[in-house]
Amino acid sequence: MKLFPIRGGIHPDYRKETTCEKAIVAMPMPSALHIPLQQHIGAPAEALVKAGDTVKKGQLIARSQGAISAPQHAPTSGTVVAVTDETAPHPSGLPQATIVIEPDGKDEWAELPAPIADPFAADAQTIANRVAESGIVGMGGAAFPSAVKLNLGSRHKLDTLLLNGAECEPYLSCDDRVMREHADEVIDGARIMAHALGTPNIVIGIEQNKPQAIEAMTKAAATFSNVTVVGVPVQYPMGSERHLVQAITGRETPARKLTADIGVVVHNVATARAVQQAVRFGRPLLGRVVTVGGGAMREPMNVDTLVGTRVSDLINFCGGFASQPARMVNGGPMMGQPLPSLEVPVVKGMSGILALTAAETNEHPVQACIRCGTCVTICPCGLVPVEMAAFIRKDHLDVAAKLGVMDCVSCGSCSWICPSHIPLVHYFNYAKGMLNAQDREKRKNDRVKTASEAHTLRLEKAAEAKRAADAARKAALNKSTPATSEEASA
Template sequence: MKLFPIRGGIHPDYRKEQSSERAIVALPLPALLYIPLQQHIGAPAEVLVSEGQAVKKGQMIARSTGAISAPQHAPTSGTVKAVTEIPAPHPSGLAQTTIVIEPDGRDEWAELPAAIADPFSADPQTIAERVAQSGIVGMGGAAFPSAVKLNLGSRFKLDTLLLNGAECEPYLTCDDRVMREHAGEIVDGARIMAHALGVPRVVIAIEDNKPQAIAAMTEAARAFAEIVVAGVPVQYPMGSERHLVQAITGRETPAKKLTADIGVVVHNVATARAVHHAVRFGRPLVARVVTVSGGAVREANNIEAPIGARVADLIAFCGGFASEPASLVNGGPMMGQPLPGLDVPVIKGMSGILALTAGETNTQPASPCIRCGTCVSICPCGLVPVEMAAFIRKDNFEAAARLGVMDCVSCGSCSWVCPSHIPLVHYFNYAKGMINAQERDRRKNEQTKVLAEAHTLRVEKAAEARRAMMAAKKAQAAAKTEEKANA
């Protein structure tokens, strides 16, 4: 298949061999499961259960609220122990409402929605609805509700479903293992999604460093002419949505637009597998494969864990720490988030748990920029990190925005490559937050102004009306007097 080059990028140490040959293992049910109401982009779900209530596996325990949201389901059968606030796997470490379930050990399925008998003759809306009801969100890490992205066919002229199996982050092997072990399920899910989107073509893109996954997927897709499995060059950040679309189709997504605007919808391979489960068996998303790796963990693994298992449970399953980790990461080492602790639960978008040694993180204090320009050459978005960072250091967000800081995808390539160890992405994330806050303030001010103007107008109108009434009364009175005088 003809591929197209993407700009820049880096070649970090992938270190995938730590876990790539470890087959997926199921985590034994932990003592308690913690299911946060917000595991996705959008509005948090709304609790449907109360303390003490018995639930069965797959039963909806919180429903979605609004257009962009996702429901939560019980990962196993048991009792709702509490609905309480506990820290979420978010760098802030802030608490959020979480349903705590005590498993009863029977792992008994609830009565699930019926399988969709022939998904390929089903209405696309039916499939999207099933996906929405099954709580499926993007499993590559972004956790955007998948059903919303399956509805794009009605709004855009689409031609390709691109299944992202690039897994360009170092260490992570969960998608690799899922593709090797469950290729058939992914292919079936992809075909169902393609039908829902109304696209004639499916491309499954996998980085060339996963030859077994490529072979397994090619084999599983052999019977279907509309599916192409494409090996893509090992070049971080190949798995970035827009860059992968460019590599596969040669089309460049315009700034501020979606890939759907240029005819392509991208879903993660694990998401396709979840769609297969939801449509063929009515099973909601209650578990996911997580790579536990890093030099500080005793034994790396790819674990199929129920949503809500604590990170500590997974680490313990891997034999605990071999050494004190210098860094605990949720996701990959390039774009992952720091984990606030071991007590946070596994959520739907968590692809990896990394316990990294100081040698692996190679953190060093920042020294002055020597303007080597490497960040400019490798930026996959064509930005100028060195200049943006200089402006952000001076809190000049306007200038940073003019240079395109809002176009930055935070892939981390510039920070990784910087010889002065300047935390460039940290600057950019800070600037994005500040610019967004300024934008919110500006909108709020504008709204206040509009409301204030409306208020003034209303007051004026009322005064006008009163004056008019007074004048009318006066006129009436005058007319009466005149009448009397005439009489």
């Protein structure tokens, strides 16, 4: 298959070898599960259980609220100990509503929705509904509710479902292992999603540094003529949705548009597997494969983990720390977030837990920019990081916005390559946050202004009406006494 070049990019040390050759290991049941009500982009779910309730595995414990939201299910059978606020796996470390379940050890299933006998005969809505009620979110890290993305077929003319198996982040190998060990399920899930979307073609993009995954997937896809497995160049950030679409289809997604606008919907490989489980077996999303890695981990591996497992339990399962980690990361080292605490739960979008040594993070004091221009050369979005950072430092956010800071995907390539160790992405994230806040504020002010103008207008109209009524009344009075009126006008 002909591929298309993408701009820039970097080649970091991938360091996947410590985990990618080991089979996925299932973690034994932890002593408690902490299920946050918001593990996805959108509105948090609403708890349906309270302390003391008994729940079964797969039972709905929190329902979705609003158009963009996802429900939560009990990952095992047991008792609800509390519905309380606990630290969420977010860099802020702020507490979030969380359902705490104490497993009873029986792992007893609740009654699950019936499997959809022939998904390829079912209509798109049926499949999207099943995906929605199964709490499936994008498992590549963004955690966007998948059902919303499965409905895109109704509003856009789509031709391709692109399954993202690039896994371009260093260290992470959970998608690699899923593709190697569950290729048939992934392909089946992809075909179900393509059916729901109405896309004739399925392309699975996998970086060429995963030859076994490419082989396994190619084999699993062999019988389906509309499924193509493509090895894409090893070039970070190949796994960025827009860049992968460009590499495979040659189409460039216009700014502020979705890939769906150019006919392509992208889903992660692990998401496809979750969809397959939900449609074929009625099983909601209860867990995921997490890469536990980094030089400070004693036994790095891919762990099949229940949602709600404490990160500390997961780390203990992997033998604990071999040395004191310099950084704890939720996700990959390029785009992952700092982990605020080890006492946070595993969530649906958590692809990796990394305990990195100081040698791995290679942090150095920031030096002055020498304008080497490498950040400009490697930026996959065509931005000029050196210039934007200079303006953001002076808080000229409007200029930074003009230069395109909102188009930055925060891939981290510029920060990674900067010889002066300038935290460029940190500046851009700051600017994006501030600009978003300003935008919200402005829209709020606009709403207030519109409302107050409408109010003034309403008052004026009322006054006008009153004047008109008065005039009419006067006119009526005058009519009854015309003589007076003539005198008055004379």
